[in-house]
Amino acid sequence: MQCDYFDAGLCRSCTLMGVPYGEQLAAKEAHCREQLAAHEGITWLPAVASAERGFRNKAKMVVGGTVDAPTLGILDAAGHGVDLQRCGVCDPGLHAAFPALVDFIRLARIQPYDVPARRGELKHLLVTISPDGELMVRFVLRSQESLSRIRKHLATLLAALPNLVVASVNLQPEHKAVLEGADEIVLTERQTMRMRVNDVELGLRSRSFFQTNTPIAAALYAQAREWVAETAPASVWDLYCGVGGFALHLAAPGREVVGIETSAEAVRTAERSAAEAGLPGTRFLADDATAFALASTVPPELVLVNPPRRGIGTALAEWLERSGVERVVYSSCNAVTLGRDLRSMPSLRPTRARVLDMFPQTNHYEAITLLERA
Numbered sequence: 127m128q129c130d131y132f133d134a135g136l137c138r139s140c141t142l143m144g145v146p147y148g149e150q151l152a153a154k155e156a157h158c159r160e161q162l163a164a165h166e167g168i169t170w171l172p173a174v175a176s177a178e179r180g181f182r183n184k185a186k187m188v189v190g191g192t193v194d195a196p197t198l199g200i201l202d203a204a205g206h207g208v209d210l211q212r213c214g215v216c217d218p219g220l221h222a223a224f225p226a227l228v229d230f231i232r233l234a235r236i237q238p239y240d241v242p243a244r245r246g247e248l249k250h251l252l253v254t255i256s257p258d259g260e261l262m263v264r265f266v267l268r269s270q271e272s273l274s275r276i277r278k279h280l281a282t283l284l285a286a287l288p289n290l291v292v293a294s295v296n297l298q299p300e301h302k303a304v305l306e307g308a309d310e311i312v313l314t315e316r317q318t319m320r321m322r323v324n325d326v327e328l329g330l331r332s333r334s335f336f337q338t339n340t341p342i343a344a345a346l347y348a349q350a351r352e353w354v355a356e357t358a359p360a361s362v363w364d365l366y367c368g369v370g371g372f373a374l375h376l377a378a379p380g381r382e383v384v385g386i387e388t389s390a391e392a393v394r395t396a397e398r399s400a401a402e403a404g405l406p407g408t409r410f411l412a413d414d415a416t417a418f419a420l421a422s423t424v425p426p427e428l429v430l431v432n433p434p435r436r437g438i439g440t441a442l443a444e445w446l447e448r449s450g451v452e453r454v455v456y457s458s459c460n461a462v463t464l465g466r467d468l469r470s471m472p473s474l475r476p477t478r479a480r481v482l483d484m485f486p487q488t489n490h491y492e493a494i495t496l497l498e499r500a
């Protein structure tokens with residue numbers, strides 16, 4: 127893929143920009159195979175390719191410039207805004223929304239935050255698009271200074287973007303490089319955006335995690351569903367379940383599915399999706415995945431884990447090792463920690479594995495592997 131911003135040296139976020147896509151995918155699979163090289167006899171399914179461009183369902187735009195000429199993109203080395211509204215990895219529906227958001231910043235006089243001067247209000251715009259073209263927009267602000275003006279002019283924004291279904295303000299008062307703060311003020315009647323993935327309706331609230339590449343997420347959940355269906359377990363845990371993407375794909379008549387996740391907001395959303403889908407056997411609990419497993423008395427027949435980049439860690443891996451669970455599905459966005467976690471559970475051997483390219487133009491990717499007790 128070619129990118130004018132990259133070629134002009136304005137943005138280097140996509141570290142593999144310009145590298146032919148086939149080479150990127152081959153290198154990712156080679157890297158994954160390296161991390162699992164200690165394990166013999168793995169059947170590698172063909173890597174799942176992504177669209178090279180327009181695949182990101184979420185734009186995290188740093189706001190810079192002035193209230194009359196805001197930039198949406200990143201900050202340069204001096205802390206000044208660089209406009210990246212045509213960023214090619216973003217879904218075209220996000221590009222289409224940016225001009226109306228810029229107009230709204232002007233209308234509501236929301237001063238972009240000036241990092242070097244430590245002045246201003248609007249730090250980031252976080253915009254997510256659903257597979258049906260609905261939008262969620264979050265304004266990350268230093269304080270509530272502009273909140274009443276945002277409320278006052280919101281109807282104009284909603285008229286300009288009729289597909290905008292959830293809008294919120296997030297307060298991030300500190301002068302440090304974090305994306306968002308703890309306080310969220312939802313401005314619209316709706317708090318949840320529906321995310322249709324395969325035949326499953328997921329919900330997304332402002333602060334919950336969602337896989338950034340929806341078609342690849344669909345392939346990932348479908349892969350897990352296929353492997354789980356082979357043995358039709360009566361009980362399944364989905365650890366690190368987020369808004370329930372895996373759990374809701376694995377729900378089946380007569381099967382008990384339990385999703386565990388630290389974010390109470392994500393758990394509430396997952397519970398609602400399960401209720402709306404009529405899945406009484408699917409439950410969600412806000413808990414630490416390791417604490418939940420260690421406190422349990424009866425392990426399920428199958429465990430699926432999908433941890434953050436740090437992996438599941440030694441305590442949970444050792445619990446899985448001694449749990450007697452026959453099959454584990456491990457979905458990982460960091461094959462290095464996946465390889466490390468596997469060393470702590472030698473009885474659970476990876477028998478099948480697949481790379482899915484969740485993050486084209488970067489070195490990152492998702493890997494899913496089926497572990498079976500030897």
Ligand SMILES: C[S@@+](CC[C@H](N)C(=O)[O-])C[C@H]1O[C@@H](n2cnc3c(N)ncnc32)[C@H](O)[C@@H]1O
Pocket residue numbers: 335336337365366367368369370371372386387388389392413414415416432433434459
């Ligand atoms: C990579 S995301 C996966 C989410 C989900 N499986 C999906 O497909 O959207 C990891 C999730 O783990 C959650 N998490 C982080 N630490 C956790 C912990 N110690 N116990 C349980 N969940 C945790 C995060 O909030 C996040 O939702």
